[in-house]
Amino acid sequence: MRLRSCSKPLAAVACLVLTASAAAQQTPLRTLLVGADRRPAQSLDGDWHYLVEQPPARELYDSQGKIRDTGYALNTHPNISSGPHNSEYDFSTAPTLKVPGDWNTQDPTLLRFEGVVWYQRDFDYTPQPGQRTFLHIGAANYRSVFWVNGKRLCEHEGGFTPFDCDATALLHPGSNFVVAAVDSTRHQDDIPSLLYDFYDYGGLTRDVSLITVPTEFIDDYRVQLQHGASFAPGSAAARTVAGYVHVEGAAAGTKVNIRIPEAGVDATATTDGNGQASFQAEAKRLDLWSTTNPKLYAVQISAGADHVADQIGFRDVRVDGTRILLNGKPIALLGANMHAEAPVRGGRAYSDADMQNIVKMLHAINANFVRLCHYPHDERMTRATDAAGILAWSEIPLWQRITFSSPEVYAKAVTMLHEMIRRDQNKASVIFWSVSNETPNNADRTRFLTNLANEARHTDSTRLITSALIGPRVSEDRIVQDDPLMPALDVVGQNEYIGWYEGTAEDADRKTWVLPQKPFIMSEFGAEATPGNHGGAHDRWTEEQQVNVLQHQFAMIRRIPQMRGTTPWVLMDFRSSTRNIPKLQNGYNRKGLFSETMQPKQSVELVRKTYTENPPVKAE
Known part of the structure; x- marks a missing residue:
């Protein structure tokens, strides 16, 4: 292609x-x-x-x-x-x-x-x-x-x-x-x-x-808070809505109207020779979307005989040093990973009921963030996170064994990136575009993903670019992350499984992390626990061991000053053809805080209490 x-x-x-x-x-x-x-x-x-x-x-x-x-x-x-x-x-x-x-x-x-x-x-x-x-x-x-x-x-x-x-x-x-x-x-x-x-x-x-x-129709639009060089709550920038509307088949000079009645916006623009109309308008009143106030506005777009109505929230997200700022204020991201797996009935998630069940589990752990791994989820999911005030990480499926030396594969990745961005570019909850997960550190991969990160940033400069990395250099208990992909990222995700794939839970107590001065998210960590399987804190596959691993992980994360987010792997057990230990896995990855039928494991209460009373990451 x-x-x-x-x-x-x-x-x-x-x-x-x-x-x-x-x-x-x-x-x-x-x-x-x-x-x-x-x-x-x-x-x-x-x-x-x-x-x-x-x-x-x-x-x-x-x-x-x-x-x-x-x-x-x-x-x-x-x-x-x-x-x-x-x-x-x-x-x-x-x-x-x-x-x-x-x-x-x-x-x-x-x-x-x-x-x-x-x-x-x-x-x-x-x-x-x-x-x-x-x-x-x-x-x-x-x-x-x-x-x-x-x-x-x-x-x-x-x-x-x-x-x-x-x-x-x-x-x-x-x-x-x-x-x-x-x-x-x-x-x-x-x-x-x-x-x-x-x-x-x-x-x-x-x-x-x-x-x-x-015949002449609106095929593309971006309506967002204006993203300038700086942002201050209460400033004119915090009330300015900007973007574009593209009208397929329209002649130059075609009139386009953008209305947000509740915000007092009624803007008019005209298309250029390519059918695109750019606009900028100051709202008379505008409540910014946030995790505590997920305000969505009815947005009406019309051009000729065509019109589209959407629900859009307005917010600003950016990085300042090692801080992540939402509407100019630092925020800590507390959440979990989630596959697009349907709770209870199983299979691919696609219905409103599926999304509400996922949101219900996120609320049960007091989450304000979800990593939608490892591919774009159903649009109902990003609509649900918009409505619920849950920030989201969206990712394309560049996972491990990709042919990074192939120009044809890169072209596919660009197309998938564009399709993901175009679909969800008006979703306030989506603050991260992720270009990959757990990829090998070599020159072909770094070149491929650096170019892709730059493509994402060029396509949508209003969001943060990230990737989940593996493979830090380890010298005894000193862990140095020096992956050459990091300069291309605004926020770095770090996957690690101390206490499960390597060492014991207690080994995390001795680890010292050496990281660059960027915001980090501990994007994967955890242990497998078969639902209802109980034993001691060091007994594999038990709910007690999962709790023990998470406890030591949270303690380790608190000692890493650059950490701004945590997403344990994973919110709910999900099916995988590589998980074939009978009675313990039965075809499921069992690292979920909940089982595939939404049965909470002991770890749910641990994560909820931790996020509520003593979060493992601070906003600054």
Whole structure:
């Protein structure tokens, strides 16, 4: 995959073209509608027929690995009495899967399946004159191809970000059908790569819908508190809202209106030759979003016949020495890591109920922060953190065994970064863009991630750039973190597992950390505890040992002056195909403070009490 240069911000996500090897099969370009979840839509969620294709997936790929547009994609039906033979398939009589949802937890025979599953759904459609209709896909893991009425519409690589495909030309009045092929097979040059410690949930894991917009439509907007060189509460900067609106297909001079009635903002701007309108307006009154006052404002954007309504909070985040400042005041980040795993029912998290259960667990430990690892979570999650006043770290899945020497892999990473930023750039709770987790310290990796961090900063200068590091130099009890990636980061995440993967819990008492003068977050630490398994403080896999490890970790963290945040690994037990100790793990990483059914372990009370009465990090 390569990117074609475009003129408007983040337009790379709308300008994907195929490699030369696939030039003969070019499909319409994709876009990404900011605020898609706030637009009226025709939902295609629900029951989709599905067929499983075992490797080598000959219905999806030809002998050269190119995508086929025949066979299953055509959605023909077998004629059992006469006529031409189809490819021996029939969606109409096939079983169904729920969309959104992963296939692994819906069909017991697919629990460990990694490969191609085909989806099909019929739907009715009524065209509207002067309108364009997009097929919106919240996420499909990992590679996906979509056909509408037998014609290829678009394809996408990456399992955790949304995309929108212009289906206008392929739709017709009345009955239509969509076919999707989703391939979760892992490859070395994928992001993430071959081996990772979380479950490879395949399928249409987030919402699918049809979104209809005018011919000239708002596809991108950024509405934020103005981010200048300095910030002081009560100043004009603390009341100035700024950003841009992009109107696809608009002529220069098109009028754009941005209204925030409750804040007294009614601004007008006009598009330039690229369809972009920049604006700046001082609010008459503006309560800043914070963890104690998660104020969201109704924002109305209109251009011509199109309009979008959103809920946006306004805040300022920046670094001052080793401090993290929220609205000009230093803040300590107290939270936990969380995978996009559905509490109780299991599988990929996608519903409002899933997000509320996650927020409930965060509230139970008195958290004001969550690391959404190791990939962008459902947009409902960042909407939930906005509403709950919980700060968030969002990450793309560059995890360990990435081919950092490959320009093609870097291009994929840039695309995923842009898609993550573009979707959540108006979420007040998201204060960190993370470019990676636990990557090896070598020249290729450092160059790759430094460039990516700079790309993130150039794309969105209003947030902080971070990464979770491993591998400090250890000399007896002296730990020196000198990773050459750190100069590219605003805030550094540090993963370590003293007391579990190395040494004993008490070893943490003797450790001295030597760190640069930057804000740090102890981004991973902890121990596994099988729910309900009890014993002594040094008995492996017990809730008591988990508590002991965390106690000594918190004591060690208090002695590190640069530490500004803690996120124990992990809020809730999650499924992983690499965790195969029967009776103790049963396919789950057991480092959760809660079990996968939200059963609190003893560590929940420890973390809650620690965060409430004696936090392990200070704001300054």
